[in-house]
Amino acid sequence: MNDIQVKNLKKRFGDFDVLKDISIEIKSGEFLAILGPNGAGKSTLLKIMTTLLKHYEGKVEIFGYDIEKYPKKVREQIGVVSENFILYDRLTAMENMVFFGELYHLSRETALKRAEKLLKDVEMWEWRNKKVGKFSFGMKQRVNIVRALMNDPKVVFLDEPTASLDIKSALTVKRLLKEINASNKTIVFTTHILSEVEELATKIAILNLGQLVAFGAPAELSIMAEDQKDLIVEVEKNDSKNYKAFFDKSGIKLEMTGNTMKFFYSDGNELEKIIKLISESKIPVRSINSSDRNFDRIFLKLTDKGRDKN
Known part of the structure; x- marks a missing residue:
């Protein structure tokens, strides 16, 4: 079964073609890495799939829902970690988690339980009552990632989740993503760190100048490159x-x-x-x-x- 289906996707900014006729299918439980040089169209593709960017040609379906026609249905079932933190600096880590949980109509009791588990998963439990504004970049990113998991999403989208993280934070994030994927949840992430692709991804999409130049499992790409x-x-x-x-x-x-x-x-x-x-x-x-x-x-x-x- 395909969780995500992208058909003939095109996106222009002015006279510039950012995405040129992209078609991919992502099955349930896959761990997809989207790669490409700067300006390849990775973040644009991710923003469209997460309903954050409109006015494009082609079609994107998630769980069978057209994301243009049913954006609310799609948002209920996905988690998004964008390039910017979606957190409130004046709230504590726990207050942020409960707030976003309640946005997804979780009861306060359920939100508290889920927040406790997730903050412990990323080793942030002891800082749960500290204001996010006082956290380091790595601490904020760990909270930002588990914030995206409060609704127990079927698919998690992440835009360069370990960029600029220290080694410990990066290892914690990667361990969490492996655990999420092992529970049969689909993960889609962009990255420039190729060692992470080898470690995490089961499927890879490579973009260049807005075009999809390769799509497949790591071994298939090796054959395509005549490696x-x-x-x-x-x-x-x-x-x-x-x-x-x-x-x-x-x-x-x-x-x-x-x-x-x-x-x-x-x-x-x-x-x-x-x-x-x-x-x-x-x-x-x-x-x-x-x-x-x-x-x-x-x-x-x-x-x-x-x-x-x-």
Whole structure:
């Protein structure tokens, strides 16, 4: 089942096309990361999906509701963490939580119980009676995130939730998001931190210059980018001519420099074949190391492709 369906979405600001014919489907329980260089259209896409931005072409449905026709129905079932804090500095953390809970028509008793659990989840319980205006940036962001969870939303949208956070706060936020996603809630977030994408996301959308240049699971994007992994083998003696001839017969990609052999593979089956052939060749091996190409390279390659199209 799709929680979110975006069809042929276009958005212009004046003469500038911010989003160009975006179509994506997000299934229930997925953890979607929206990536892209500055100005790619990430925040605009998020604002439209959360009913915060209007006047666009195309269609967006959440839980089957057209967000233009039924914005109230949609807002009741989503949580939003925007780039700006949605908190009142003069209220305490607990007062903020109860206030927003009551906006969602929670009873005071339910709001208090939910606030206690959430503030404990982000290690802010001991500051519950302190005014938010006196909090550090990281403390405010933790309260801001759990504020968005007071209505027990089915989908949570977050715009760069860990940007500018200290390490401890970022780890706390990521742990909470993993727990939320594990309870079969859908999460959609934008980020510039690619290590977070590798750690959290089950699905990735990459935007560039308003276009969707890639959409899929991390492994699928790796294939789209024609990404490969390296197996580096150090041998005891240099006999590159004979070594290369042996592997060329098997169709294995190999580079030989001095006593170093570098094999290229894209999946576990290819790796298993290479290791088997190394064993059969009886090459005197000194060491073997495997190094996956990281997601930074995949991201750069895919966004470069997007630029080439424009």
